[in-house]
Amino acid sequence: MKNFALIGAAGYIAPRHLKAIKETGNQLIAAVDPYDGVGIMDSYFPNADFFVEFERFDRHIEKLKRANTPLDFVSVCSPNYLHDSHIRFGLRSGADVICEKPIVLNPWNIDALQEIEEESKNKIYTILQLRHHPSIIALKKKVEEGGPDKIYDIDLTYLTSRGHWYYTSWKGDISKSGGIATNIGVHFYDMLSWVFGPVQSNTVHVHTHDRAAGYLEFKQARVRWFLSINYDTIPQAIKDKGMRTYRSITMDGEEIEFSGGFTDLHTLSYESILKGEGYGIGDTRQAIDIVHNIRNTKAVGLVGDYHPLCKLEQAKHPFDRD
Structure with missing residues (x-):
């Protein structure tokens, strides 16, 4: 069982990620969104910690890391222009990242992230459902x-x-x-x-x-x-x-x-990623x-x-x- 964190838990696409994490037999341990209307989490991971401030979420992830609670994946469902930053956060946290499309807005952002991915030894995956x-x-x-x-x-x-x-x-x-x-x-x-x-x-x-x-x-x-x-x-x-x-x-x-x-394509994407066969x-x-x-x-x-x-x-x- 892998531990996931979710950035953008109140977003339109987030329920598909929650469903995919659940259906692949994994658990969500933390989530963040500036909007607190995330009752959907009760249907999937009611015990996951939730934050409306990214700084507190960041601190929580760091505490888990120092307590030897592994964070295996960060799923990114935030607005498009924030994907780049949130992918970097996931890699810095020692996790692989699963990011919604578009993964970034500009081609040169891909180049920069690939450099950081190589340095981190972790992987950036995307959803190409x-x-x-x-x-x-x-x-x-x-x-x-x-x-x-x-x-x-x-x-x-x-x-x-x-x-x-x-x-x-x-x-x-x-x-x-x-x-x-x-x-x-x-x-x-x-x-x-x-x-x-x-x-x-x-x-x-x-x-x-x-x-x-x-x-x-x-x-x-x-x-x-x-x-x-x-x-x-x-x-x-x-x-x-x-x-x-x-x-x-x-x-x-x-x-x-x-x-x-279309309903199960995110779960299929997660299954592929968890096998190490996902799209990078x-x-x-x-x-x-x-x-x-x-x-x-x-x-x-x-x-x-x-x-x-x-x-x-x-x-x-x-x-x-x-």
């Missing part, structure tokens, strides 16, 4: 069997509604979240990289407060992508079902079914390069091969006042 999804594994196999010279045409659409709270939170601050492409798209770019190989070109067509779209060319794929957090972009047929999320990937016009099967920080590099370039590239507008939803009318920022 789509690489564990049965439909994506099957897709990768299909592409491999199709031969190295075949190039596929992909349309990726991910529409996941967010309310006005989003823009007040750290997620609405591009300096903290990296923007829409980073915050909700990074795992898709990783999946595309994993299946279709090195990226060849990266064009941004639209990039506003509530949507981003562009064209990516990989060794074996031409990808038109569109991401949005605006409910109005969701097809009416999906709205009529009472749903607020729409996810679609087509390859050469054929839909790839992967709407389900180096595996994230191409996806981080892609989102960094999207964030720092001027949108060219509706020119070239763009996703059809780019034609949707642009929306005002909800905080704009006439």
